[in-house]
Amino acid sequence: MTNPCRRHFQRVTAAVAAAAVAGPAMTMEGSTVYELHLAKLQQDYLRLKQVQSTEGKAELKKQLLPEYVPYVEGVLAEGKGAQDQVLTTLMVWRMDAGDFTGALDIAEYVIAHSLLMPDRFERTTGTIVAEEIAEVALKTQKAGGTFDLLLLQRTEEIAGSEDMPDQAKAKLHLALGKAYAEKVSDDDTSEIKTVALVMLEAARTHLARAIELHTNCGGKKDLERVERLLKKYAAPAAN
Template structure:
């Protein structure tokens, strides 16, 4: 049963939150200014929440469902123009961990050369890489799978996106250490007996060090090399 405080908060949301937008075949470019006005109101309303969990809940239950039809119509229209509503919704999709849509729409934003919201000092490739890496670290630490999102974005980091060296190094470091996790989730060279896996982890960590020397992989690189030699020489 909801507490009196929770009921009061829900009543406040129902009373003051702007009503959902319903797209009915309108010209998305012409209606953009109306959505921007509404978005400004929603962001101001969102800032009134004290707890992060309440903000996320409001984004998941109210804001994302509200703006998704408009953004979907914008994407399906094929029109090319800067769209801050689209940009903001991508940020909220990451906040609510709808990674499938968030990553897909990040790709579309990059293709359309859409900028991140004004308060951000990162482009979408950097923002997406950072968010998915943090999510992967959290999932791995909790013993959950990081797929398919880690592999999907790691490919982009390696092959298509030109993000900064420090963040690139963190991706290669995570990829290497993830291959070495033992049954307790701790990365240990001694937990792996397959030379092919060890060499793959070694290559990732060496690339991490190459990208950013202070990423902190040198000790693990040495341990992997020792482990490989021990296996090859039959000293186990």
Template sequence: MLSPGLRHKLRHQASQATEQAAITGKASGAVADSLHLQLLALEQDIARLRQCSRISDRVEMKRNTLLPKYRPYVERYLASGLVHRNELFAQLIIWAFDVGEFDTGIAWSEVAIAQHQPTPANIKRDWATFVADTVLEWAETQATNGHAIEPWFSRVFDKVKSDWRLNERITAKWFRAAGLQLLRDHDGQPRPSAVGDTQVLEQADHWLAQAEQYHSKVGVATLRAKIAMRLRVLAS
């Protein structure tokens, strides 16, 4: 057994290492190797984040300081092949989405789902629902502004279609978004009249019909009527 004096010394060293990591933004030594100490450092960093009044400052801190600081530990955890509850891993998934690292966020969330990792305490959804909500909100904003949403939209949509049993409302929103995406013009607006390919129109209507099947009030009836009208015009 460790003597009281040695236990005190180790606690003091751990405290110093944790404080140093919070100050420098770099985890090293015991802090780099111990999940317990990493979580102590994480608590301090979350407290620092909460002191930032601007969202942009919090995003910058996550991107430039916190993700680089903790990523090596998470990567070692993933490479180890071991599976255990890892709150640090869970928190970094959230931060990856917060800073727009969708490749990392989606890949890590798939691992978290496979490992049955719980989401952080402040996230009241499971991983699949969190990712679906987050990516869809981002994609709708991007698409409306005429920006690209691939490959992340299709990557998550494949999961929504095949693997994730989300509730009907969320699933309907995804099928609706998929249909709208096929109909968007150069300005990002869904306009069936701007589409000249009957196969694209039929696929869009297929997605919208499935959206209605999942949730009848998803709001696609008018758009489907416009698609039908456009198909009649093209046929004539």
């Protein structure tokens, strides 16, 4: 990691360069600070190509990403939506490295300004953001772990309305449905009923939407459990 003075200089330089280029019809190409980071990105990309292991690539990206933080901060602070291959690539690298909060910080800017992904990425920005995060969440949930509900909610806020294949959107709704559902236990009704019902209703909405988008998404058993718990939690109130 660079020292604080150098970080500040890089951030300010990136901010000034980004502020000078307005609109998605323009590009950051020609800006010295952009060209320097693009050249570094290409060098780091060659390093990554030499690593065959997916885990190894992710670990290397974790080591490389801090060097780009000042540039990202500067562009996000003052950028006006110019095309930026460095920024869009770093968004994906942050997801690959497990930095979903950092990736979403970039994704919010990228989607708001309709920035294009580099040619080597075949999917649209919204599809990449929704699908990559949802797949990690679903993998974690399948293994018996939990995935941050707030991250999934923010993913939906940023990318949920973007055009993407139904199966990709179904993954995001399925992950959200599971995340809401796991907040309510099967055997204990000591939770605050209003909170439990809110969580279950949200879970039902997302799971039903996932199934509607992709019948074989794998959410039917989850939906059955949620329906059963909704009856369980609502029954005392009815009496």
